Amino acid sequence: MSFDALAAHYRWMERVLAGNKLQRCRTAYLAQVAASQNVLLLGEGNGRFLVECRRALPAARLTCLDASGPMLALARRRLRRLDPTTAGVEFVHADVLEWTPPAPAFDLIVTHFFLDCFRPEQLERIVASIASAASARAVWLLADFAVPSRGLARCRAQIIHRMMYAFFRAATRLPARALTPPDDFLRSNHFVLRDRARSEWGLLHSDRWERGGR
């Protein structure tokens, strides 16, 4: 699986196909996590969220992981336009399935449009591994696609999903063939869903999960 060949095209494709809708999902709960100090961004891609995260959390330590070198290079370049030093940001070129999180506990984990890349058994491993590096009250933000439970919205989403997975499987050799909601894996790792905002007829959602919530 590799997004290398797609990296240079990712931004214009998003602009043409979705305008600013995905970015609105990514940043939906950013204001609510402004106190975070140690942030892990997984599968960050070309850095659109990273830049907003840096702006909102100027003092936080950010770890930005992606398996694609070209995606990481774009993220680094985008961040440099805001902060030429990129101080406090560590870029990690790694496959999350093989990465061992470092000992310091992350108090914010972000996986935007990332968990949908994986098959269920991979997703279960990733969530468990990352949760093991999360602090007791960590927040997990995620924006992703979804399939509504019924009606026209469901048919529409199913068609869009079929096309998306066919494209991404051909272009990147994505392991997943269909979307696996991560909810059960997050719950079994003691995360509680605090907020969920749906948009685009339920095709998109933004979540705020919190660990060990009351």
Ligand SMILES: C[S@@+](CC[C@H](N)C(=O)[O-])C[C@H]1O[C@@H](n2cnc3c(N)ncnc32)[C@H](O)[C@@H]1O
């Ligand atoms: C669909 S893109 C999403 C990018 C970005 N987070 C966004 O919101 O648009 C998925 C990203 O995850 C990265 N990725 C996919 N599989 C990965 C893996 N096993 N380990 C680390 N990164 C991976 C890809 O290189 C790509 O940048």
